[in-house]
Amino acid sequence: MDEGVFIGGDGMAERYEPKKIEPKWQKAWEEQGLYRTPDVSDKDNHYFLTMYPYPSGDLHIGHWYVMAPSDAGARFKRMSGYNVLFPMGFDAFGLPAENAAIKRGIHPRTWTMSNIENMRRQMRSMGPMFDWSREVVTCDPSYYKWNQWIFLKFFEKGLAYRALAPANWCPKDETVLANEQVINGRCERCDTPVVKKDLVQWFFKITAYADELLRFEGIEWPEPIQLAQRNWIGRSEGARLRFPIEGQPDASIEFFTTRPDTIFGATFMVLAPEHPLVERITAPAKRHEVSKYVDAARNRTDIERLSLEREKIGVFTGAYATNLFTGERIPIWIAEYVLMGYGSGAIMAVPAHDERDFAFAKKHGLPIRQVISPDGTEQELDEAYAGEGVMVNSGPFEGTPSVEAKRKIAELAKQKGWGDAAVSYRLRDWLISRQRYWGTPIPIVHCPTCGLVGVPESELPVLLPEDVDFQPHGESPLARHSGFMNTTCPRCQGPAKRDPDTMDAFVDSSWYMWRYPNPRYERGFADPEANRHWSPVDQYTGGTEHAVMHLLYARFFTKALRDLGYLWFGEPFVRLFNQGQIVLRGRRMSKSRGNVEAPDTYVEQYGADSFRLFLMFIGPWEEGADWDAAGIEGTFKFLKRLWTLVLAHSSAPAHDGPPIEELERLRHRSIKRVTEAMERFRWNIAVAALMEYLRDIQAAKGSEQSISYDRALRSLLLLLAPMAPHISEELWQRLGATRSIHLESWPTYDPAAVAEREVTVVIQVNGKVRDRVIVPAGSSDAELTRLARENPRVKASLDGARVSRVVVVRDRLVNVVTGKG
RNA sequence: GCCGACGUAGUCCAAUCGGCAGAGACGUGACGUUCAGGACGUCAAGGUUGUGGGUUCGAAUCCCACCGUCGGCACCA
Numbered sequence: 003m004d005e006g007v008f009i010g011g012d013g014m015a016e017r018y019e020p021k022k023i024e025p026k027w028q029k030a031w032e033e034q035g036l037y038r039t040p041d042v043s044d045k046d047n048h049y050f051l052t053m054y055p056y057p058s059g060d061l062h063i064g065h066w067y068v069m070a071p072s073d074a075g076a077r078f079k080r081m082s083g084y085n086v087l088f089p090m091g092f093d094a095f096g097l098p099a100e101n102a103a104i105k106r107g108i109h110p111r112t113w114t115m116s117n118i119e120n121m122r123r124q125m126r127s128m129g130p131m132f133d134w135s136r137e138v139v140t141c142d143p144s145y146y147k148w149n150q151w152i153f154l155k156f157f158e159k160g161l162a163y164r165a166l167a168p169a170n171w172c173p174k175d176e177t178v179l180a181n182e183q184v185i186n187g188r189c190e191r192c193d194t195p196v197v198k199k200d201l202v203q204w205f206f207k208i209t210a211y212a213d214e215l216l217r218f219e220g221i222e223w224p225e226p227i228q229l230a231q232r233n234w235i236g237r238s239e240g241a242r243l244r245f246p247i248e249g250q251p252d253a254s255i256e257f258f259t260t261r262p263d264t265i266f267g268a269t270f271m272v273l274a275p276e277h278p279l280v281e282r283i284t285a286p287a288k289r290h291e292v293s294k295y296v297d298a299a300r301n302r303t304d305i306e307r308l309s310l311e312r313e314k315i316g317v318f319t320g321a322y323a324t325n326l327f328t329g330e331r332i333p334i335w336i337a338e339y340v341l342m343g344y345g346s347g348a349i350m351a352v353p354a355h356d357e358r359d360f361a362f363a364k365k366h367g368l369p370i371r372q373v374i375s376p377d378g379t380e381q382e383l384d385e386a387y388a389g390e391g392v393m394v395n396s397g398p399f400e401g402t403p404s405v406e407a408k409r410k411i412a413e414l415a416k417q418k419g420w421g422d423a424a425v426s427y428r429l430r431d432w433l434i435s436r437q438r439y440w441g442t443p444i445p446i447v448h449c450p451t452c453g454l455v456g457v458p459e460s461e462l463p464v465l466l467p468e469d470v471d472f473q474p475h476g477e478s479p480l481a482r483h484s485g486f487m488n489t490t491c492p493r494c495q496g497p498a499k500r501d502p503d504t505m506d507a508f509v510d511s512s513w514y515m516w517r518y519p520n521p522r523y524e525r526g527f528a529d530p531e532a533n534r535h536w537s538p539v540d541q542y543t544g545g546t547e548h549a550v551m552h553l554l555y556a557r558f559f560t561k562a563l564r565d566l567g568y569l570w571f572g573e574p575f576v577r578l579f580n581q582g583q584i585v586l587r588g589r590r591m592s593k594s595r596g597n598v599e600a601p602d603t604y605v606e607q608y609g610a611d612s613f614r615l616f617l618m619f620i621g622p623w624e625e626g627a628d629w630d631a632a633g634i635e636g637t638f639k640f641l642k643r644l645w646t647l648v649l650a651h652s653s654a655p656a657h658d659g660p661p662i663e664e665l666e667r668l669r670h671r672s673i674k675r676v677t678e679a680m681e682r683f684r685w686n687i688a689v690a691a692l693m694e695y696l697r698d699i700q701a702a703k704g705s706e707q708s709i710s711y712d713r714a715l716r717s718l719l720l721l722l723a724p725m726a727p728h729i730s731e732e733l734w735q736r737l738g739a740t741r742s743i744h745l746e747s748w749p750t751y752d753p754a755a756v757a758e759r760e761v762t763v764v765i766q767v768n769g770k771v772r773d774r775v776i777v778p779a780g781s782s783d784a785e786l787t788r789l790a791r792e793n794p795r796v797k798a799s800l801d802g803a804r805v806s807r808v809v810v811v812r813d814r815l816v817n818v819v820t821g822k823g
Numbered sequence: 824g825c826c827g828a829c830g831u832a833g834u835c836c837a838a839u840c841g842g843c844a845g846a847g848a849c850g851u852g853a854c855g856u857u858c859a860g861g862a863c864g865u866c867a868a869g870g871u872u873g874u875g876g877g878u879u880c881g882a883a884u885c886c887c888a889c890c891g892u893c894g895g896c897a898c899c900a
Contacts, residue, residue, distance in 0.1 A: 226827055230895065233826070238899080259900060272900090314898090344899045351900085358898055428899050546894075582828095588893080619848070621836060625829075626893095633835065636848045639863090646863095675846095678839080687837070690847035697847095764843045769881045771843060809880055815842055819880045 018645035020609020024728045028126055036742055037131040039087045041519070041535045048084035049536040050076040051515055051575075053544035053552070054091045054138070057117040058098060061124035063599045063617075063629060064591055067584045070614040071623055071685050072543045073130040077724035078680045079541075080131070081748040087536050088131055089518040091138030092118050095146070096507035097175065097191050100440040100472060110440040111468065114141060124602070129610050129727045131744070138521050140510040141440075145517065147463030148527035149509050150445035152559075154456045155566050157446070161207045162434075164454065168276055168300075168342065169433065171199035176476050177437045178203060198300055204435040204444060204503065208558045212237065212427045214572070215557055223578040224624075230549040236428025241412040243421030245271065245350070247283055248322040248331060255279065255323055255334070258345035258426045261355065262415070263407035265327045266396040267373035268350035271334045272316065272362070274342040275299040283334060285320025292317055292336065299338050314339055314362035325350070326420050327397070327411075337362060345426050353386065360386035371395055374404050432555065434506045439472035439479040441504025449491035449498040458492050464500070478502035511552050512559035515539050515574060528568070542575035545583060553578070579683055582626020591629075599629055611726035612638040618685030618725055640693050641729055644722075647700060648715055648733040657712040665710040666755060668698045669717050673751035676721045685725065692722055717749045764815040765790045767799045783810040790816040 031037060041047075052072035055065055076088035094114050103110040118139065125132070138145060156162035169178035172189040179189060184196050208215075212235055218228050240260035247253050255271060273280055275296045284292045295317045316337025325332050339358055340349050353363035353370040360383075363370050372380055378392040378401070393402045402410065412423040435444060443464045445457040457464055467486045472479040480486055481502035491498040517523075519532035528537075538560075544552075553575075560574040583590060586597045604613045615637040620627045651657070672695040679688035695718055705711045716737065723730040723743050734743035758779055763786060765773040773795045777786070787808050790796055796818055806821035 226895090229827070233896065236896095236899065240900085257900080261900080339898045339900095341899065349900045356900070358900080426899080549895075583894090585893090616848095619835090627835080630835075630849090633849050640848090642863090686835095686847085690837070693847055762843080766842090766881080769842095774843075807880070809842090811842055815881090817842080817880055 016649060018642045018729070020611060020641075020728065021606075023732045024127070024129060024610050027728045027731050028129055031742070031744075034742070036744060037088075037133050038135055039085060039133045041532055043085040045083055045085040047535050048079050048086045048541070049515075049539045050079060050086055050088045050541045051518075051539045051543070052088075052090075053542075053548065054093050054511070054514065055121065056093045056096060056098065057114055057121055059117045059120065060598075060600065061121050061128075062591060063601050064584050065125075066128060066601050066613070067617050067626075068543070068545065068581060069125070069130060070128055071581065071618050071683065073128070073132075073727075074614070074618065074685065074724040075541065075543070075680070075683060077131055077727065077744065078748065080744070081720070081724065081746065083747065086131075087136070087519070088133060089136045089138070090125065090130070090132040090134070091514065091518065091521075092121070092140065093507060093511055093514075094118065094139050094141035095441045095504075095510055097177075097436075097438060097440070100438055101175070101191070103440075104473060109468070110472065111141065114440075127602075127605055127610055128614065131727075136518050136521055138514055138517050140507070140514065143463045143465055144522070144524075146442040146466075146510070148513075148517070149442040149505055150457070150462050150464060151459065152513065152527055152563070153505070153509075154445055154459070155568075156206060156562065157456055159566065161210065161562055162204060163207065164202055164204055166200055166202050167205075167433065168198040169201045169203055170196045171201075172196055175438075178433065178435070197302075203433050204505075205431040206434055206558070208432045208555070209427060209429055211558050211561050212429050214561055215429075215554065221573045221576055221578070223575075224580055227546070227549050227553065227578065227580060231554055234429065234550040234554065238426050238428075240408075240424060240426065241415060241421055242346070242424035242426075243326075243350070243415055245323040245326060245332075245420075247279075247334070248324065250283060250321075253279060253282065255348050256346045256421075257348040257350055258424060259350055260426075261352065261408070262411040263393065263404040264352040264355045264373055265325070265350065265411055266393070266399070267352040267354045267371045268325050268327075268332065269330075269353060269363070269369045269371055270332045270351045271323050272340045272349050272351050272359075273319075273334065273336045274340045274347040275336050275338060276342040277336070277340075277347045279348075280319065280336055283319055283321040288318065288320035292319055295336065302338075314358060314365050316362065316366070318366075326418070333368070335362075335366070343430055344428065354383055355386055355388055357386045357388065432506075432508075432558075434509055435503040436506055437476075437478040437502075438504055439466075439470055441507060442466070442509065443480065443486075444501040444503050444505060446501040447489055447491055447498045448501060449494060449496060451496055452491055452493045452498075455491055455493050455498070461492070466504075478504070480504070508552060508555050512555040513563070515542075515556070516569070526568070533569075537569075538571050538573060539575045541577045541579070543579045543581060546580045547583070549580075579624070581623045584627055584629050586629050588628060599631075604631065604634060608634055608638045609641075609728070611729045612641055615641070615689055615726050619689040621686055623683050623685060637689070640696065641726065643700070644696055644718070645729065645733070647696070648719070648736060651706065651712070651715055652733075652736045652738075657707055657709060659705075659708040662702070662705050662708045662710040665699075665702050665705055665708065665714050667758070668695065669710070669714050670751040670753075670755040672698075673717060673721065673749050674753070674756055677748070677751070680724070688721075689725065692718065695721075719743060720746055720749050761813045763789075763813065765793055765796060766815060766817040767796055768819055769817060770799075772796055772799050779813055781812070783812065786810050786812070786816050790818055 052069055076086050080086040099110040099114045103113045153162055170184050171178055172194055174192050174194040175189060178201060188195055216232060216235055216237060238260050240258060241262040242258050244254040244256045247255060316335045319334050319336060321334045322331040323334050351359040353359040354372045355374055372383055373393060373395045374391040375394045376391040380394055390404050393399045393404060393407055399407055415421040443466055445464045447455045447457060449455050467483055470479050470483050487499050489498055489500050516528035516533055516537060519536045520529035523529035556574045560569060561572045563569045564572050589597060591598050601613060616634045619637055672691055675691040676688045699714050719730045719734050731743050760776050761779045762774050762776055764771055773793050775789055787810060803820040805818055807819045809817040
């Protein structure tokens with residue numbers, strides 16, 4: 003027989019040609035409306051969601067790696083008896099569209115929409131079960147209207163607010179960036195070093211939910227993602243205290259510390275260069291030096307700060323505070339290692355017990371006093387001791403264990419009115435305003451008399467004008483569009499200006515999952531009726547790169563919208579699965595690197611089914627893989643063998659002979675293996691099990707006429723259907739089916755039928771294999787022990803030694819252990 | 824520096840509860856089919872499970888230390 007060819011009755015060979023069958027079925031499924039999911043059916047609903055892509059232009063291998071296995075998962079769930087919603091859409095706002103458009107002179111909307119068109123086409127070639135009738139495109143006014151609506155609800159409740167903040171500013175993109183968009187001090191998009199710039203910005207108050215975001219009860223998320231979010235939120239317990247400033251009776255320095263137990267060792271204080279008190283407290287003699295330092299610090303990029311080798315440089319303000327616990331006057335310094343964005347931008351410096359303070363004290367000749375000792379005695383410190391111990395040099399607390407002292411010091415401070423125990427978070431509020439064009443306009447009117455006024459709901463959406471000069475000029479492009487900017491105040495009807503900024507695109511993705519159930523709903527961001535059937539999302543899949551941004555924002559939005567009364571649950575995604583990334587020679591694929599592998603040539607050559615299967619076969623999904631197309635032949639050959647075998651069977655005269663036990667056992671075993679692998683998203687094991695199963699069927703020569711053989715092939719097709727939907731549909735029809743294989747039920751297995759009748763049991767002496775025996779499955783321990791003790795090879799290797807024990811693992815092994823000595 | 828994941832055949836990877844190291848695939852080699860190559864089929868070789876220690880009758884699997892690769896965080900008081 004030739005390659006993938008079946009010589010039919012008429013002598014014509016029919017080859018497996020994916021190019022012929024795949025488009026045919028894609029068209030047929032679409033015409034049949036096979037993937038239109040009803041909101042209500044006689045089955046349980048299951049919402050399976052994979053992260054929507056950014057429409058960058060072409061679907062690359064990374065997209066396939068995310069989507070194809072997700073599609074298999076959704077299809078598996080559907081065959082398992084659920085009514086599955088598996089929608090798709092486009093994350094269509096954001097910087098790349100604007101940057102690309104600027105470069106090519108095309109309007110961002112034109113560029114984006116043509117990319118979407120192209121990517122839809124490419125996605126269809128994958129053969130996924132997306133319900134396109136529910137597609138969401140975020141740059142559509144009918145979508146972003148609800149960004150604005152949610153913004154206004156947040157604004158009313160104080161969850162959206164404006165504040166002057168030293169923002170991360172990218173000089174090249176001429177925009178502010180969220181903390182999450184700054185990678186190693188550089189702009190996530192263009193790699194330009196980021197500088198600080200004071201701007202009035204819009205924030206969402208995610209910190210109001212810091213504590214609740216730390217809890218993951220009731221949801222099944224991978225432990226590493228939970229950990230990443232916990233670390234990002236960075237909750238720490240300690241105390242917030244105030245020390246008075248000498249000569250400034252109505253001001254004090256507030257600071258947060260996790261180590262109140264070390265307070266007797268606080269020999270100086272340090273303020274962040276941007277700290278509001280700096281100007282006020284600086285001694286006249288120091289003014290010049292201090293302002294020089296502050297200016298330099300502000301203009302430094304984060305990159306420069308890091309490249310200073312974390313040298314602890316700073317300047318003395320000439321002012322003094324009082325350490326209320328020791329009564330000492332301690333100098334107030336300013337230094338960059340204290341960050342304005344954390345705590346209150348000021349610290350008590352305890353050089354003996356903090357590495358950074360130690361380095362600073364050494365450099366500037368400040369006193370170092372040990373107050374915690376591991377053993378209660380004082381010793382010479384050549385580095386900071388950050389561990390626990392017993393307090394020394396600590397007045398009334400002398401001898402107290404430091405762990406206990408943390409609480410006691412906070413209590414004393416509270417009594418005296420100096421402060422109290424407190425919790426601090428690393429998490430900052432989410433800066434959402436962008437000085438760019440391609441985003442959702444912020445629905446706020448700046449009125450000279452009324453101040454900030456929300457646009458009335460009836461006037462939404464505030465449309466993003468099309469005729470805008472979006473070339474960057476260091477301000478929001480909308481600011482130069484007078485038709486957009488000039489408006490009237492909704493409250494006093496006087497002349498007013500619109501807000502020229504747009505929203506971070508992460509706002510869009512924070513709630514898109516509630517839009518899918520009914521994307522055309524006009525009376526709210528989410529259709530309550532449709533959402534009642536689907537939400538929250540049962541299964542979410544996506545990349546680990548979203549561990550702390552999208553996934554945290556979406557949780558925040560869900561909780562906030564719940565508290566506003568619009569959702570009835572607090573977690574958006576019940577189960578989360580994070581797949582790994584496809585890399586090329588160890589490097590992330592990206593357009594800017596120019597190392598993007600296009601799937602199209604592989605789809606052209608081997609078909610979508612082989613390519614899907616190969617992506618799933620390449621390794622465990624959660625681990626990702628280094629791209630190497632070498633193995634794709636393997637999955638292609640597998641499908642060709644399947645094709646040949648099924649076609650031969652389809653033209654065979656009859657298959658009604660008696661069942662064959664071994665073939666039935668193989669079938670049950672394969673169903674079990676594949677089912678369990680699919681449940682765990684271990685596609686590689688599932689594919690391997692199918693390959694093995696096919697070989698087993700091929701090996702059952704002479705059984706072709708049996709009912710078991712027929713069942714075996716049909717089950718194989720059913721098991722393959724979620725992963726390779728086209729070929730399984732084609733062959734299913736060839737076997738005489740009248741309706742789609744994708745409407746069939748997942749095959750079930752009988753555990754009893756999986757078990758082998760006879761098993762090979764290994765016989766060991768002291769853990770070394772001496773013999774193997776074939777025994778009936780389920781043989782008793784006593785029987786196995788007897789077999790082992792009487793075994794001639796065991797006797798020979800025992801050589802008269804005393805047997806101290808016999809370990810029996812039923813159906814597996816017997817280990818004869820000899821006594822010691 | 825801190826946190827996390829992963830190290831199994833030349834390569835990608837299996838091994839469900841601690842129980843025979845090998846399911847599947849790539850590559851390599853031999854043989855068959857073929858005029859030949861390809862394709863297809865049959866078979867084969869290939870191992871100190873990263874290193875060292877520990878627990879155990881028994882460790883790829885559990886524990887400790889180290890090395891390596893990748894990812895995240897990175898002056899967070």
